[in-house]
Amino acid sequence: MGKPYRECPRCGAHLDAGEICDCGKKRQDGAAQPREKMKLIAICREVDPETGNIAVYRVGEEMTDRTISLLRDWARNNPGFRYFTLVSARWERFGDVIASILKRRTVTAADVDRIGGIEEL
Numbered sequence: 001m002g003k004p005y006r007e008c009p010r011c012g013a014h015l016d017a018g019e020i021c022d023c024g025k026k027r028q029d030g031a032a033q034p035r036e037k038m039k040l041i042a043i044c045r046e047v048d049p050e051t052g053n054i055a056v057y058r059v060g061e062e063m064t065d066r067t068i069s070l071l072r073d074w075a076r077n078n079p080g081f082r083y084f085t086l087v088s089a090r091w092e093r094f095g096d097v098i099a100s101i102l103k104r105r106t107v108t109a110a111d112v113d114r115i116g117g118i119e120e121l
Contacts, residue, residue, distance in 0.1 A: 008023060010023050011023040011038065011089075012038045013038060013089055014038075038087045038089045039063070039087065039088050040063040040085055040086075040087060040088075041058055041059070041063060041085065041086065041087070042059040042061070042063060042067070042068075042071055042083050042084065042085050042121070043056060043057070043058055043059065043083070043084045043098070043099075043102070044056070044057055044058075044059050044071075044081060044082070044083055045081070045082040045083075045084070045103075045107065046080060046081050047080040047081075048080070049080055054102075054104075054105075056099040056102045058095075059083070063085065068085070068121060071083040071121050072121045082120060082121075083120070083121040084102070084112070084118050084119065084120050084121065085119050085121060086098075086117055086119070087117070090117045098115055098118065101115055
């Protein structure tokens with residue numbers, strides 16, 4: 001069975017049938033928008049044990065098997081930390097919405113599933 005999507009030859013974005021990628025759109029100054037190829041990134045949801053404040057931020061490390069394993073172990077041993085993976089293009093486009101959902105007091109597996117395109121480690 002074939003893929004349910006096609007990939008943009010310029011940036012690697014997954015496109016639905018008939019969808020046109022916006023990576024070639026012109027900016028206001030007339031230059032083409034630069035887009036890096038989609039890559040896997042990690043997002044951390046950290047709860048401060050003393051104040052209860054919740055921070056959501058992008059992990060700066062390159063995602064490799066080793067990095068994912070370390071983040072998974074860290075989250076398992078530190079209940080205030082939860083890590084999620086998604087592609088960089090999704091974070092760039094919907095980062096504010098994703099962060100607002102992850103900053104809620106309680107975030108269930110169903111909440112994460114409703115976001116779509118994001119997976120908890």
